[in-house]
Amino acid sequence: MSFSWSLLLQGFTQALTPVNLLYAILGSLVGTLVGVLPGIGPTSAIAILLPLTTILPPLPAIIMMAAIYYGAMYGGSTTAIVVNIPGEASSVPTAMDGYQLARQGRGGPALGIAAISSFVAGTISLVGLTFFAPLLAGVALAFGPPEYFALMFMALSLVISLSGRALLKGLIATALGLLVAMVGLDPLTGEARLTFGTVSLMAGVNFISVIIGLFAIGEVLVNIERAALSIYENKIRDWLPGLEDLKYSLGAMLRSSVIGFFLGLLPGCSPAVTTFIAYDAEKKVSKRPHLFGRGAIEGVAAAEGANNATCSGGFVPLFSFGIPSGPALAVLLGGFMMYGLQPGPMLFKENPNLVWAIIASMYIGNVILLVLNLPLVGLWARIALIPFPILGPLIILFSVIGAYSVRFLMFDVWVALIFGILGYLMRKLNFPLAPMVLATVLAQMLETSLKQSLVLSSGSPLIFFTRPIAAVFMILALVMIAWGLWLQFSGRSAQLAADESD
Amino acid sequence: MFMRTQRAADMVSGAILAALGLLSLVASLNISGVTGEHLHPRTLPYLLSLVIFITGLALLLGGWRYRGEEKIIAWPDREGWKRILISLASIVVYLFLLEPLGFTLSSFLLLTFLIWYLGRYNLILIILMDLATVVTIYYLFYRLLGLNFPVGPLGW
Numbered sequence: 064m065s066f067s068w069s070l071l072l073q074g075f076t077q078a079l080t081p082v083n084l085l086y087a088i089l090g091s092l093v094g095t096l097v098g099v100l101p102g103i104g105p106t107s108a109i110a111i112l113l114p115l116t117t118i119l120p121p122l123p124a125i126i127m128m129a130a131i132y133y134g135a136m137y138g139g140s141t142t143a144i145v146v147n148i149p150g151e152a153s154s155v156p157t158a159m160d161g162y163q164l165a166r167q168g169r170g171g172p173a174l175g176i177a178a179i180s181s182f183v184a185g186t187i188s189l190v191g192l193t194f195f196a197p198l199l200a201g202v203a204l205a206f207g208p209p210e211y212f213a214l215m216f217m218a219l220s221l222v223i224s225l226s227g228r229a230l231l232k233g234l235i236a237t238a239l240g241l242l243v244a245m246v247g248l249d250p251l252t253g254e255a256r257l258t259f260g261t262v263s264l265m266a267g268v269n270f271i272s273v274i275i276g277l278f279a280i281g282e283v284l285v286n287i288e289r290a291a292l293s294i295y296e297n298k299i300r301d302w303l304p305g306l307e308d309l310k311y312s313l314g315a316m317l318r319s320s321v322i323g324f325f326l327g328l329l330p331g332c333s334p335a336v337t338t339f340i341a342y343d344a345e346k347k348v349s350k351r352p353h354l355f356g357r358g359a360i361e362g363v364a365a366a367e368g369a370n371n372a373t374c375s376g377g378f379v380p381l382f383s384f385g386i387p388s389g390p391a392l393a394v395l396l397g398g399f400m401m402y403g404l405q406p407g408p409m410l411f412k413e414n415p416n417l418v419w420a421i422i423a424s425m426y427i428g429n430v431i432l433l434v435l436n437l438p439l440v441g442l443w444a445r446i447a448l449i450p451f452p453i454l455g456p457l458i459i460l461f462s463v464i465g466a467y468s469v470r471f472l473m474f475d476v477w478v479a480l481i482f483g484i485l486g487y488l489m490r491k492l493n494f495p496l497a498p499m500v501l502a503t504v505l506a507q508m509l510e511t512s513l514k515q516s517l518v519l520s521s522g523s524p525l526i527f528f529t530r531p532i533a534a535v536f537m538i539l540a541l542v543m544i545a546w547g548l549w550l551q552f553s554g555r556s557a558q559l560a561a562d563e564s565d
Numbered sequence: 566m567f568m569r570t571q572r573a574a575d576m577v578s579g580a581i582l583a584a585l586g587l588l589s590l591v592a593s594l595n596i597s598g599v600t601g602e603h604l605h606p607r608t609l610p611y612l613l614s615l616v617i618f619i620t621g622l623a624l625l626l627g628g629w630r631y632r633g634e635e636k637i638i639a640w641p642d643r644e645g646w647k648r649i650l651i652s653l654a655s656i657v658v659y660l661f662l663l664e665p666l667g668f669t670l671s672s673f674l675l676l677t678f679l680i681w682y683l684g685r686y687n688l689i690l691i692i693l694m695d696l697a698t699v700v701t702i703y704y705l706f707y708r709l710l711g712l713n714f715p716v717g718p719l720g721w
Contacts, residue, residue, distance in 0.1 A: 118710055231620055231627070235582060238616040242589060245610050249598075254606040257592050287652050287683065288641035452684025456676050457698070459656060463663075463672075464706065464714075471713050476660055484653070491638055492574050510609055517603035 066197045074419030078427055083123050087424050090127035091431045094134020098141070099447045101148050102286050103458050105135035106390040106500070107279035110271050111465030113398050121402040122417055126424040128398050129378075132391050133185060133425065136334065136370045137432045140177040141440060142447040144170055144363070153334035153370050156342040160355065160362035167358055172304035174444075176312050176360050177367040178436040179304070183316045184368035185429045188324035188375035192382075193422055195328075197411060199383035204408040206384075208515035209526050213536035215509050218386050220540040222331035222498045224547025231551075232494045240502030241509070243268050250507055251514060263474045270503040272466045274394055276479040277496055279462040281486020283455045303437075304360070312364035315345050319368030326369075327376020333389040333497065334373040341369030375425065381406055382418060385508070390497050393504040571636035572628045579624030586618030648683065655679055667717020668707075673699045 077083060097108040109128050116124040139154035144161030157177065164173040206214070219237055226233025246257045247267025258264040304312075319341040326332040326340065345365035346355045355362050377388040385407035387393040399406050404414070411418055436443070466479035489496060520526035528534045568574040593614050596607035641649065659675040666674075676695040681688060706712045 115706070115710065115712070231624055235617060235620045235624070238613050238620065242610060242613040242617065245613070249596075249606040252598060252602070252606050254596055254598050256596050256606060256610055257589055259592060284649055284652070288645035288649050450684060452686070453680055453694075455652075455683060456679035459679070460672055460676060460698075460702075463660070464702070467714070468706075468712050473660070473664065476663075480656060480660065487649075488578075491640065492568075492578055493571070494578075510604075513609075514604040522603040 066194050070415050070419045071193065071423060073416060074421075074423035075426075077122070077416060077420035078126065078424035083126055083420070083424060084427070086119070086123040086127040087130050087428050088431055090130025091134040091428055091435055093127075094131040094136075095138035095432065095435060095443060096446065097131065098135035098138020099443050100138075100449065100454060101142060101447075102282055102451060102454055103279060104282075104391075105132045106274060106394055107282070107458075107462070108135070109391060109394045109398070110274040111279060111461050113271055113394065113401065114465055114468040116398070117401060121399075121404060122420055124402070125395070125398060125417075125421055126428075128395050129421060129425060130428045130431075132395065133371065133374045133428060134432055135391075136185075136367075136374050137178065137181050137436050138443065139370070140181070140363070140367050141174065141436075141443045144173045144177065145444040146447060148447075153338045153373075154366070155335075156338045156366035157363055157370075159342075160357075160359050160366075163356070163358035164360065164363070169358070169360075171440075172308050173360060173363050174440045175304040175437060176308055176364050178433055178440070179309075180312060180316045180319070180364040180368040181371045181436075182429055182433040184320035184323060185371035185375055185432075186426065187317070187320040188327070188372040189422070189425055189429065191324050192375050192378050192425075196379050196382040196418075196422070199379065200408040200411040203384050204412070206408070206532065207530075208512040208519065209530050209533040210536065211384075212509065212512040212516055213527050213533040213540070214384060214386060215505050215512070217536045217540040217543070218330035218380075218388075219498065219502060219505070219509075220543045220547075221329060222501055224543045224550070225331040225336070226495045226498060226547070229493055229495055230547050232492075233498045233547075236489070236494050236496070236499040237502045240273075240499035241506045243273060244270060244503045244506030245510070251511065263472075266470070266472065266474065268478055269469050269475050270397060270500075271394070271469050272475040272478040273482050273503050274390070274397075274500055275462045275466050276482025276484075277486035277489070277500065278390070279458055279465075280479060280483025281490060281496075283458050283462075284483060284487040285490055286451050286455055308360045311359075311361045314348075315361040315364040316368045318345065318348070319365040320372045323369035323372025323374075324376040327373035327388065328379050330380065330386060330388040330501070331497065332373065334370045337373040338366045338369045341365045371429075378422075378425075382411070382422075383408065385410075387501060387504065390500040393500050397504055569637060569640070571638055572631045574638055575624050575628030575631070579621045579626075579628060582621030583618050583625060584621075586614050586616075586621050590614040590618060651682060652679060655682070664715045665717070667719070668714040669699050669703045670717050672702070 093108060094105065097103050097105060108131050116127065139149060140157045140161065143149040143154040143158035144165050147158050147162040149155045149158045161173045161177065164170060223230065223233040223237055246264055248265060249256055255265055322341045322344060323337050326337045342362055342365050345361055346352050349355065349361065351359065377392050380386045380388055381392050381396060385405055387396045396406060404410060462479060463476055466476045469475050486496065516526050527537050568577050590611065593607050593610040596610065598606040655675060655678055659671055662671040673695050676698060677691055680691050707714050
């Protein structure tokens with residue numbers, strides 16, 4: 064399998080049909096909105112909207128979901144700069160310099176550079192995605208069940224080892240996520256598992272309810288405990304960045320695109336991690352490092368660039384292997400699965416129009432977002448000021464709608480509430496959320512591939528070490544676990560948190 | 566206070582997790598399955614329960630043996646707890662009322678109470694805003710998208 068211009072062009076013609084364009088715009092709007100609003104992020108938003116989109120055909124629905132994800136990367140910077148409240152964890156480095164710039168009355172240029180850098184890095188890494196994804200999918204074509212099992216095992220190990228100090232808690236979160244997904248009927252034999260004799264549990268615990276609970280409801284509970292924040296606004300003098308700003312930021316945009324994209328290929332490297340890495344790297348190469356943290360425009364460019372590049376980079380393993388690298392992409396994978404689609408080499412081969420239309424729509428989406436963000440940034444900044452006492456109850460309401468409409472069962476809503484409380488406790492007790500979400504979404508694929516592998520080998524687990532590609536993944540997984548243990552006991556991992564708290 | 570420090574919290578959550586692991590370990594042993602399968606339906610649940618049991622114990626022991634500086638967990642203050650518990654209680658009541666009263670009416674009640682409770686805005690403004698919200702949701706999701714929400718005695 065290789066990249067072909069004709070497929071990409073065909074993708075563009077499909078993505079540009081009025082309906083698909085409409086959903087790309089809608090997704091970009093929703094994405095920017097949830098990016099701007101603290102207390103709700105792309106993971107929650109996609110999980111809530113997923114069941115509602117099932118009335119759409121797969122293409123517009125997935126175009127919209129993807130746009131929500133990368134759109135949120137644009138929106139997150141706005142509140143970080145204007146009111147020093149990062150809408151997403153990945154916008155924390157943006158706030159460090161962006162807010163300082165805003166205080167100096169240069170909020171406009173900071174917002175402008177954030178949007179431009181998001182666009183530049185988003186587009187550069189999309190080019191990477193366009194060429195890398197089919198290439199890797201070609202490699203993945205040779206994968207059988209043992210390779211897939213080993214790959215997923217490696218992805219989960221990496222996510223656990225990136226939990227940093229909380230390695231043990233990452234492992235617990237992963238095991239819990241897998242176990243929760245096994246409640247219900249065994250998908251292969253139809254055997255009831257861990258149902259404790261109740262009929263409700265026979266239907267299984269739906270992962271969308273789990274994610275809505277952990278992310279949306281959990282985050283609302285965290286915000287409820289604080290009294291309403293008093294938010295004040297900085298005066299914005301000039302709106303557009305000048306040539307000087309662009310000159311300082313250009314290098315940062317390019318460097319952060321590369322850093323963000325390649326780190327984004329790794330499971331567990333969420334934008335929340337890579338923005339910090341790109342920001343630090345920029346500080347190291349800068350000729351004026353003393354300005355970082357005091358209003359360096361290139362700091363904003365680096366953070367926002369890495370943010371978007373990581374986001375597009377994460378689509379590479381999703382499209383070519385069907386492996387999500389973070390919670391938001393895990394929900395997106397769930398979206399594919401709801402339509403009976405399995406991202407991976409077979410999707411590239413059997414349904415190339417769909418894959419290429421989604422990729423093409425992402426190019427278009429980035430243009431839409433630039434247009435939405437540059438002139439309308441003042442409007443978004445205003446929306447960010449919606450007080451939490453109004454926003455929180457609305458998020459609860461939408462979470463209930465989302466959880467209920469998965470299967471139209473009240474049971475799913477109660478599951479969401481229980482996982483909301485669990486999500487609150489996990490945040491307080493420093494358990495990472497990302498491994499749990501990934502595990503819940505991957506559980507069924509993991510078990511199926513394990514089962515198929517054991518059929519191939521007539522029951523011998525050695526098959527994961529005798530097939531060369533599988534063996535490489537398994538060894539990498541073991542290396543990562545060892546590396547995680549080393550980080551754990553050498554105490555060097557304070558900064559590396561794979562968690563993307565939405 | 567209960568679970569005030571990270572150490573205490575680790576010990577408590579470790580103990581709970583170990584108990585949970587043990588419970589699901591027993592439950593996994595009761596999973597029946599066909600013989601001759603290479604992967605028995607109980608194998609993975611059993612292994613995962615074992616992992617949770619062992620890691621739970623490890624967390625408990627790690628907390629027990631921890632002798633470093635005390636890390637205080639950022640629990641909410643009294644007011645914060647009160648806000649969380651009252652909000653949670655109102656959500657639970659809402660979920661119980663959802664089917665008998667119908668989605669629209671019960672959502673209106675939840676929004677009105679919770680927004681008033683958390684924000685203390687002018688009640689009339691809140692009611693007007695909530696009415697607009699639930700009516701929009703009703704028409705958008707129920708009428709337009711045809712989603713099957715519970716309806717109350719009056720059909721909405």
